[in-house]
Amino acid sequence: MKFVAKRLDVVEPSPTLAITAKANALKASGIDVVGFGAGEPDFDTPEHIKVAAKRAMDQGKTKYTPVSGIPTLKDAIIAKFKKENNLDYEKNQIIVGTGGKQVIYNFFMATINPGDEVIIPAPYWVSYADIVRLAEGTPVIVPTTLENNFQITPTQLKKAISPKTKVFLFNSPSNPTGSAYSKNDVYDLCEILVKERIITLSDDIYEKIIYDGLEFINPAMVSPEMKEKTFIINGVSKAYSMTGWRIGYGAGNAEIVKNMDTMQGQSTSNASSISQAAAEEALKGDQSEVEVMRKAFDVRRKLIVDLLNQIPGVNCRMPQGAFYAFPYIDKLYNLPKFDKIFSEANEKSRSKVFCDILLEKYNVAAVPGVAFGDDNALRLSYALGEADIRKGLERIQTMVKDLS
Numbered sequence: 001m002k003f004v005a006k007r008l009d010v011v012e013p014s015p016t017l018a019i020t021a022k023a024n025a026l027k028a029s030g031i032d033v034v035g036f037g038a039g040e041p042d043f044d045t046p047e048h049i050k051v052a053a054k055r056a057m058d059q060g061k062t063k064y065t066p067v068s069g070i071p072t073l074k075d076a077i078i079a080k081f082k083k084e085n086n087l088d089y090e091k092n093q094i095i096v097g098t099g100g101k102q103v104i105y106n107f108f109m110a111t112i113n114p115g116d117e118v119i120i121p122a123p124y125w126v127s128y129a130d131i132v133r134l135a136e137g138t139p140v141i142v143p144t145t146l147e148n149n150f151q152i153t154p155t156q157l158k159k160a161i162s163p164k165t166k167v168f169l170f171n172s173p174s175n176p177t178g179s180a181y182s183k184n185d186v187y188d189l190c191e192i193l194v195k196e197r198i199i200t201l202s203d204d205i206y207e208k209i210i211y212d213g214l215e216f217i218n219p220a221m222v223s224p225e226m227k228e229k230t231f232i233i234n235g236v237s238k239a240y241s242m243t244g245w246r247i248g249y250g251a252g253n254a255e256i257v258k259n260m261d262t263m264q265g266q267s268t269s270n271a272s273s274i275s276q277a278a279a280e281e282a283l284k285g286d287q288s289e290v291e292v293m294r295k296a297f298d299v300r301r302k303l304i305v306d307l308l309n310q311i312p313g314v315n316c317r318m319p320q321g322a323f324y325a326f327p328y329i330d331k332l333y334n335l336p337k338f339d340k341i342f343s344e345a346n347e348k349s350r351s352k353v354f355c356d357i358l359l360e361k362y363n364v365a366a367v368p369g370v371a372f373g374d375d376n377a378l379r380l381s382y383a384l385g386e387a388d389i390r391k392g393l394e395r396i397q398t399m400v401k402d403l404s
């Protein structure tokens with residue numbers, strides 16, 4: 001088509017957003033849909049954060065801010081890193097963007113040349129590979145296994161590194177698997193990374209949603225040498241239930257930050273001034289609601305995994321973080337009735353066909369694993385109430401019975 005830029009050839013529209021839109025359309029037409037699709041907490045933003053935003057408006061903080069963020073928010077981010085991660089940063093090493101997604105986008109735009117390789121362990125968050133391709137880089141996807149808790153092993157990492165490798169993407173706790181790396185696991189990977197001329201992009205967005213007393217750790221926390229080689233992205237979307245406010249931030253090498261600032265300055269400029277004030281309050285203010293939400297997720301996590309594993313042919317590991325269950329359903333693909341539907345569907349992906357039936361016939365929205373680089377699974381977000389979790393799981397059970 002005449003008005004389509006070639007660069008669009010390499011990207012797909014976000015499948016999670018597409019599923020959510022489809023589920024919302026069904027809901028709007030009066031159908032009772034159980035939505036396990038969305039990647040956002042269902043809680044409201046804590047009141048004291050909203051109050052801070054209103055105050056910012058009343059004080060006339062409604063103008064452009066410095067592109068990379070207001071200085072007081074940067075101070076709050078620096079204090080957060082010091083207090084929670086024992087990491088020291090200067091202001092010129094911090095950038096605030098319109099969501100963690102924009103920070104990741106600008107990071108790749110500012111660092112990648114055509115042909116540079118980016119190692120991405122799969123299953124991975126949908127946007128990573130597409131952003132790398134948009135930046136004309138080459139995603140090198142390394143599949144992990146359910147047996148290995150969806151974690152890349154040092155041997156796999158070593159094998160994936162080539163002279164063209166520029167970035168290793170590390171995401172713990174992970175979207176979509178909920179897997180979180182232990183201290184030992186991260187140290188083992190860093191033993192390799194520290195010897196290489198590679199930047200580790202550590203996506204810490206689910207840092208605060210972690211269970212069973214597991215301590216959060218990222219590669220920058222391993223050693224001063226690894227801190228030099230790590231760029232962190234984080235944000236307020238998930239921890240403070242602030243997805244709509246669109247504030248994320250990055251921390252690392254000052255030159256990279258400067259180049260990201262240039263990228264952002266020629267696209268969106270600063271993130272919303274009101275949202276920045278809200279994010280500052282989120283980081284500096286009362287943290288008790290973060291724990292209330294984490295505890296609620298923990299209860300739902302156990303419920304959903306238990307219910308999933310009661311369905312014959314479904315195998316779900318207990319996630320250690322985030323708010324996603326990633327059940328393996330590959331055994332269900334062998335059911336003759338499913339196989340028949342699949343062969344008639346003219347589709348390449350079994351998980352997509354499964355999710356299509358699930359949504360259209362049983363009114364349950366889930367994201368097919370293929371969207372995350374693993375066709376054997378589904379991703380179910382448990383950011384919804386317990387009654388809905390039970391209702392949705394009953395419907396999945398009915399679908400499996402009908403297929404059996």
Ligand SMILES: Cc1ncc(COP(=O)(O)O)c(C=O)c1O
Pocket residue numbers: 039098099100101102125171174175203205234235236237243246247248
């Ligand atoms: C792994 C991961 N990283 C980053 C983001 C970006 O979040 P936001 O742009 O809302 O800060 C998301 C959101 O879904 C995510 O799942």
